Amino acid sequence: MQAAGAPPEARGWLERLRDWPQRRVADPAFRRWAESSRWTRWIARRRARELFDLVAGFVYSQVLLACVQLRLFERLQDGPLDADALAPRLGLAPDAVRRLCDAAVALRLLARRSGERYALGPLGAAMVGNDAVAAMVEHHAALYEDLREPLALLRGHRDATALRRVWPYAAAGLAGGAAPRSLAVDAVAGYCALMSASQPLVAGTVLDAWPLRRRRVLLDLGGGEGRFVEAALRRHGALRGLLFDLPAVAARAEARLGLAGLGGRVACLGGDFLRDRLPRGADTISLVRVVHDHDDAAVRTLLRAAHDALPPGGQLLLAEPMARTRGAEAMGDAYFGWYLLAMGQGRPRSADELAAMLREAGFGSVRAVRTAVPLQTGLLVAERSVALD
Ligand SMILES: CC(C)=CCC/C(C)=C/CC/C(C)=C/C=C/C(C)=C/C=C/C=C(C)/C=C/C=C(C)/C=C/C=C(C)/C=C/CC(C)(C)O
Numbered sequence: 001m002q003a004a005g006a007p008p009e010a011r012g013w014l015e016r017l018r019d020w021p022q023r024r025v026a027d028p029a030f031r032r033w034a035e036s037s038r039w040t041r042w043i044a045r046r047r048a049r050e051l052f053d054l055v056a057g058f059v060y061s062q063v064l065l066a067c068v069q070l071r072l073f074e075r076l077q078d079g080p081l082d083a084d085a086l087a088p089r090l091g092l093a094p095d096a097v098r099r100l101c102d103a104a105v106a107l108r109l110l111a112r113r114s115g116e117r118y119a120l121g122p123l124g125a126a127m128v129g130n131d132a133v134a135a136m137v138e139h140h141a142a143l144y145e146d147l148r149e150p151l152a153l154l155r156g157h158r159d160a161t162a163l164r165r166v167w168p169y170a171a172a173g174l175a176g177g178a179a180p181r182s183l184a185v186d187a188v189a190g191y192c193a194l195m196s197a198s199q200p201l202v203a204g205t206v207l208d209a210w211p212l213r214r215r216r217v218l219l220d221l222g223g224g225e226g227r228f229v230e231a232a233l234r235r236h237g238a239l240r241g242l243l244f245d246l247p248a249v250a251a252r253a254e255a256r257l258g259l260a261g262l263g264g265r266v267a268c269l270g271g272d273f274l275r276d277r278l279p280r281g282a283d284t285i286s287l288v289r290v291v292h293d294h295d296d297a298a299v300r301t302l303l304r305a306a307h308d309a310l311p312p313g314g315q316l317l318l319a320e321p322m323a324r325t326r327g328a329e330a331m332g333d334a335y336f337g338w339y340l341l342a343m344g345q346g347r348p349r350s351a352d353e354l355a356a357m358l359r360e361a362g363f364g365s366v367r368a369v370r371t372a373v374p375l376q377t378g379l380l381v382a383e384r385s386v387a388l389d
């Protein structure tokens with residue numbers, strides 16, 4: 001194996017072959033030739049468009065944000081409207097409506113119809129009633145504030161990031177940060193609401209991929225306000241639930257699940273899953289959008305504790321967006337990689353890395369389960385061996 005960064009002549013022929021096109025493209029004279037040749041210019045145009053999308057990504061995001069804030073997609077649900085009809089409903093001048101809608105058409109959020117009317121486009125249609133994605137889009141103000149100076153983030157110069165205020169348990173390791181266990185109910189309200197609103201991206205996808213038939217008790221670790229446990233209990237009438245989260249969050253879950261009429265089937269327990277003994281009695285444990293929040297040492301502690309809390313044959317479901325997801329690579333290492341950098345802890349991990357950590361924690365078998373939309377969540381199911389381990 002060659003050391004990374006080895007000189008070209010020292011590298012294997014296969015690697016040099018693979019890198020050859022990029023070396024050619026990196027030469028401005030080659031690019032000039034390839035842009036004008038009839039055989040290659042389609043590739044040049046496609047690369048130009050892809051690169052332009054990276055340059056302009058923030059602008060596109062803000063067009064989407066404006067549409068979400070104005071509830072534009074819902075307003076077009078009953079049929080196309082022109083700028084004059086939209087203007088009073090959006091509280092904008094007709095020219096501003098056209099500016100927004102033309103941009104949205106270019107991004108396939110909207111589509112143009114005769115009579116200068118605007119209709120839902122293929123991407124805008126998928127946003128109608130999609131409160132989960134809308135909530136994510138709206139909270140990105142904090143992320144973008146932190147990303148304004150990417151090098152400061154990379155160099156670790158930004159302790160007081162906006163995202164750390166959104167996720168106060170991530171600030172717990174910092175000087176002056178509260179221990180997660182002592183966070184107040186209103187300190188967790190913001191992220192609990194965001195997680196509740198976005199849980200529809202996850203719960204149905206996970207439970208479709210891995211129904212909890214024949215499972216008796218589900219313990220949802222870091223279960224937030226209980227949306228996942230609620231979805232599982234509603235699907236499986238005989239299932240009972242346990243929810244474990246920080247005390248302030250568990251209290252919110254208990255109140256919400258009680259109002260939802262599930263108080264008799266779920267117990268909500270407050271504690272710190274990195275320091276406290278986990279409750280016993282569950283044959284299934286779920287970690288939904290929890291592991292990527294934590295650094296490797298904490299994940300090892302958590303997975304080992306989950307393993308020890310399960311009986312032989314017990315199952316652990318680990319569901320979260322995963323790095324290197326085929327077809328959604330940018331979601332993992334680019335989006336979540338930088339989101340978690342700004343948040344101050346954790347990292348996205350690939351299914352293979354997570355599987356290795358699960359085995360290291362003692363699980364005898366680990367399988368990757370395909371979900372309908374892997375961009376929204378991947379899923380690993382690990383089983384504690386029946387034989388003594
Ligand atoms: C009818 C005819 C003739 C043709 C139709 C053709 C057809 C079949 C079209 C398909 C239509 C369809 C089903 C579209 C589906 C679209 C979907 C599923 C879109 C999904 C989009 C999901 C998105 C954009 C998800 C975004 C998620 C984000 C940004 C999540 C962020 C999560 C964060 C920040 C979590 C934070 C938690 C922490 C701190 C990391 O732990």
Ligand SMILES: C[S@@+](CC[C@H](N)C(=O)[O-])C[C@H]1O[C@@H](n2cnc3c(N)ncnc32)[C@H](O)[C@@H]1O
Binds near residue numbers: 196244245290
């Ligand atoms: C990103 S949220 C996910 C919530 C929920 N599972 C979901 O998918 O909607 C992570 C959850 O882990 C909880 N959490 C973080 N650190 C914790 C700790 N040390 N002990 C217990 N819960 C913790 C947070 O309070 C939060 O509810």
